[in-house]
């Protein structure tokens with residue numbers, strides 16, 4: 001992996017905002033972005049972890065508290081980024097939750113909670129960032145969906161619904177924002193080794209081993225393996241890609 005992580009200045013001069021960046025994939029993306037020359041703002045509700053992640057990444061990474069369900073907090077965060085760093089080039093809508101619960105068992109409150117974070121949070125983020133990017137006439141928005149946004153997922157009705165919504169919103173926003181030089185793409189990870197997988201452990205024993213056995217490459221992924229793809233979409237190397245799904249799943253959907 002170390003060869004892949006060698007810095008090449010692929011985000012030199014860019015300012016990036018990553019939601020849910022305290023840990024997991026968001027933190028891996030922040031690490032790669034910093035290494036590639038970006039100034040990075042990570043946000044989260046986990047303040048201790050977020051502050052520690054930013055401190056470990058050095059002076060070009062800062063942490064801000066943000067609950068992505070709050071329109072006011074999106075306004076504050078984006079205004080702070082622009083005030084402090086002068087622009088906003090990249091938004092990674094990464095924050096999310098993965099609650100278990102099927103169509104027969106999920107309560108309305110549980111359903112609305114996952115929609116608020118995984119779906120409305122992405123909408124609010126795109127809106128707040130795009131208002132700045134439209135003025136700049138440039139920007140890249142990367143929305144983290146899932147393989148659950150490409151097919152059905154028994155036992156995860158709310159999660160699946162929101163990840164399909166992210167995929168759909170991405171396409172509509174991509175068409176609307178293309179004339180302003182803003183690209184919007186969705187990323188669809190498979191089984192990635194982060195704290196989120198604890199949901200499977202709660203569902204039952206051996207769920208994770210059974211899942212891993214179904215992955216053609218025979219293993220789950222490290223967070224950085226998703227971050228490499230997000231880096232490409234954040235950079236100008238992906239200048240002709242917008243409104244597209246980018247799958248990183250070890251062959252799961254093949």
Ligand code: NAD
Nearest residue numbers: 020024025044045067068094095096146189191192194196
């Ligand atoms: P993670 O749980 O480590 O990271 C998610 C982060 O989002 C956490 O730091 C969490 O505190 C933050 N968050 C949750 N609610 C928030 C809120 N209201 N406001 C701000 N931040 C909030 O898991 P991860 O695997 O790094 O997940 C990152 C993204 O990848 C998520 O959107 C997830 O749905 C998606 N994803 C994960 C997997 C996987 O297998 N891990 C697979 C497909 C997609």
